[in-house]
Amino acid sequence: MSQPSKSSGVAVPSRRLSRLWHLGRATTDLAAGIGVKGMFEIARSRSGGAPPRLQLSVEHTRRFTDRLARMRGAVMKMGQLMSMDGSDVFTPEVAEVMSALRERAEPMPLSQLNQVLEREYGSDWNKRFRRFEFTPIAAASIGQVHRAETRDGRRLALKIQFPGVRDSIDSDIANLGMLGQTFGMAPKGIDIKPFLEEARRQLHREADYAAEAAALEDYRRWVGDDPDFVVPGVHHDLSTENILAMDFIEGVPIDRLAGPDYRREHRDRTASRLMRLTLRELFEFGLVQTDPNFGNYLYVPATDQIALLDFGATHAVEPELIAEFRRLALAAVNDDRDGLRASSIAIGYMGENDPSPQVEAMLDLLQLSAEPLRDSSGYDFGASNIFERAYHQGRDLFQSGAFSTTPAPDTMFLHRKFMGSFMLSRRLRARVDLAAMVEVIIRSPRPAPAAAS
Template sequence: MTNKEVRPSAPVPSGRSRRFMHLGRAVGEMAASAAADGISRLARGQRPQLSQLMLTPDNARRLAERLSKMRGAVMKIGQLMSMDGKDVLPPEFAHLLAGLRDGAHVMPLPQLAAVLEQEWGSGWESRFKRFSFNPIAAASIGQVHRAETHDGRTLAVKIQYPGVRDSIDSDIANVALLARLPGLVPGGWEPAPILERARQQLHEETDYVAEARSLMAYRELLGEHPLLSVPMLHTDLSTPRILVTDFAAGVSIDQLAQATYPQALRDRVAEALAELALRELFEFGLMQTDPNFANYLYDADSGRIALLDFGAAQVVPPALVEVLREMGRALRDQDRERVRTTAGSVGFIGERDSEAQTAGVVDLMLLCSEPLRHVGPYDFGHSDLFGRAYTGGRDQYMNNGFASAPPADIMLLQRKLAGVFMLAARLRARIDIGRLFAPYL
């Protein structure tokens, strides 16, 4: 388990009105800062836009601090914005929000003790040889502690924040309401899809019983692997609000981007995770759809990668697998008509979409599948594909729009595959994507 940044203790606020007050306070602080900055600029003869005044580094710090204290759905939204916000949010704003992927305010000890006693009963301490009350990681829905049992097991104990599951829908409603304020989000950016995606994902991630089932299923499907592993679940200690697994040592996989790690290692790791994503889709029928880099821990001592967090695992029905297989063949062959047909089957294109909208979606899909058609290893480190895809998507949005939003399950699968490519780019890896796809197409 990686040592993420953890911040000073702060109780998790509960209740819709109290959480709305926290969020509203953040917006009020941002608006006050924007007003003061706007008056100052007007005095200097400038005419700044409201979005320029709201989306500043200082306001990003204020917002990130509030979200990290609230945890839950609002913090998850910040995480999604930081991961998906490349070239949408200003760079400084996206960078500061990215800190939400690495740490949250932790529960104060009395609140933590109350959760542990509620889940494990009084005298729970006797079950452990050691239990560290200082969390080794804290994120949007829970924090992780290291523990040792009397029988020699070293464990990672993931403890859900109190009230987080019950607050999801109200959090999303609060954020949707505040997102209508002018200047709070960039012009032309539609927050509804990411809010709905966050809502669905949070409900899945806070169901620790379902996550335990997914973890065990995934571990069995993966089997013995020379590079990848899934920590074992400990059912005797797990509850609906506590998930206990083997402790996994290591650093977040994106740390391999540092110059101290050789190219061959970065290539091998990125290829293994890209191949795993294809196995998830075409063999397992079960995909872990959260591509957060912290869900992959690299242990330099063993040279292995631990796969974490199966709260967002999604079953992929066989019929959908076959449509996606045909879509892969069509993209490989650059067959526009077959791409159009399969894209319509999964919801990327709607029946009432105009010809211009349809053509734009097909163009984007063919562009994004460039690595699939490349002969030999594709150099993600020197590719400008992400920039071209963003420009193409922006132009499509500005000129023709996107009439149809794909179903949520397709969006999550798409996000996972995009996340793997993003990791390959971060690691500056070289992968033969066509060779990896070939057995499945």
């Protein structure tokens, strides 16, 4: 077993008052960075003005993100979502600093890590392992991952939950709701409470390692013997309420394929495989891994496979919603605006009696979003500006306050997954034949695999 090295980690604040204090400090940094002019812009946007462009200083933003990275948990997860929306809300410099939240969290110090290991495995926990790497190979909002090898030779990735994170989710979300109200992070007429409630449920699922293990095994059953992918197995004898033990898989970060060492056809094939998987998740599996973080995929050069990691955000989708999304996708592909409108009403994108100009604008936006599905020659994500066009149209509609309904909150995570898959294809500058996938997956989905005996 490797020896512990000096840690630069920061203890996770676990008590409610401590987390409230940290969030209060983060809020103070945010308010100081926005200043009087920024607060005026927020007030103006609440009265129906344009969305505010917050002129935060880079230094105040860095303090804000550092505070969230120390807290981990729900506040960091929501900060990551905020950082996805940097092009119009924040200045480019601030958006760049905010983006760091998507890639890092402070690890636990060794003393806190040892307390968790002793609590879960006992004081002689080290006897279970031939080798344990004390420096984590990854750290995120809920926990951190360590590489280990058991006495019987199994090479594992141990996902170890930060102490107190599960118990802090409810209070964190409540405090974030107050923060969102204070800084006007929802447009006029939109009630963000259902979305915060869905985020709260999702975070509780992510903190439930038994549920993640079950989701991972369900997902493995769906993927089956697909030669394009490898899904780690669960080691139940070393999994606990706060530790999830899985196969360790060696690979390179998926976005490294965008570099000069990989050719265009390699990038195209990788993006196509992942896009096919994304469509299968919704339209065949009914089980969607909704976290679009690029770090959840590894490329395995030795086998030319893609390793799929982290199933905490896996979300089961109701058959009725899948059916409506299928009708929506096919209507968009077929330029069937009547069908598009009917499915949009069923999903909640618009109401029966919403103003006609806004309805037509929404239908235009949905058809624009389906542009990659209609290109039978293969859609070139690297040359496309679809994200910019869809973002600006969608932002204006969202801020208009003209719609009488909002979609079910769990659709938020489906949107996030599809946007993440599109963004990865763009990062790889890949060409993907989505039109062919529509024919195979959306029009003629495969039946469910046989249940495990």
